[in-house]
Amino acid sequence: MELDKAIEQRFSVKSFTKKNVDFGIISKLLDVAIKAPSAGNLQDWRFIVVDDNDKKNGIAKACKEQMWVGQASAIVVVCSDLVNLERFYGSRGEVYGIEDCSAATENILLKAVDLGVNATWISAFDEDEVARILRTPENYKIVSVVPVGYSEEKFFEKKRNELNTFTYFNEYGNATMSTSAFPVIKEENVTAVKEGIKESKGFFSKIKDKFKDVREEMKKEDE
Template sequence: MDVKEAIEKRKSTRSFLPKPVPINVVKEILRFANMAPSAGNLQARDFIIVDEEEKKNALAKAAHQAFIKDAPVIIVACANYKRIAPYGVRGRELYVIQDVSAAVQNILLAATDYGLGTCWVGAFDEEAVSSILSLPSYIRPLALIPIGYESMKERKTERVNINNLIHFNKWEGDKWR
């Protein structure tokens, strides 16, 4: 599948089959994740692969989203503050978030290419997730990404007409809603 097709096919999946995702596929998806751009090529991101039931249940509780535990695998995308340190405050507050976000998008698209469903979960208790995964203080979890085979075809959400989001050379006012 080409990148445009993956972008158009990608959607948030919240219902998974109890079918394992081969670890070599997960690692290949993460290899693509790390090909995303990063500030100064520091690659200040780390990924935790979670497939233990107890930890998946705990992550679902930390996010208050039960469907997460049903995914065969959850990837936790993390910012690495030690690696981004050369960029100071701006690196810590912005660049590392951009770096992880770009990697997460690659995860979503690569998983789609493999026929897998994903969901980018950003709302969770960071302290709880850090504790569950024994993360050191310089590692911050930014996204939980459950990955698996869809058990139910999810409906794609509507998108705003792009013409309502485009501005030329200056802010042209709110065009949407």
């Protein structure tokens, strides 16, 4: 599947059917997880694949009672083994561990779309309780819990604020855009943004429709 499509179509489901996911698919998810970048290429990620019902339900309970998580065919728990990270990078190692495992988690989510299965990133959990259930060593940091299964939920359009609401140039607060740096944003919309800033009233609502048009156009160009 084309990368843009996988990114666009990925969404977080909150329910699963009873259909099982083949282990071959889970192993493909893990194959791409380990292609993610990692600090110093230390590859500190460790994956615990859980298909035992009691453990799945225990993890779901530890995920602040998100009991639907236990309905997944399997749960991939992504942990960082901090030993080498802390040896090389001291206290910064834990941050790298979280980042490495997050990159691996996103690869899992995107590959799941490609393979036609559903997966959700869960991080609201009691880490001590998940560690107890999985019997992970002391030096493991549990970063994400990823239930994988089939869902009947249908994709709906992503709710995201506009790119310009997150982006500054050269320094915080400078929202002036350059078309060459941001080819995704067309000239006419840059003008709209600038006009919006000038007028400042109704800024977001004014440019919202403009960006929607561009997205539609780009979608058509892709097809």
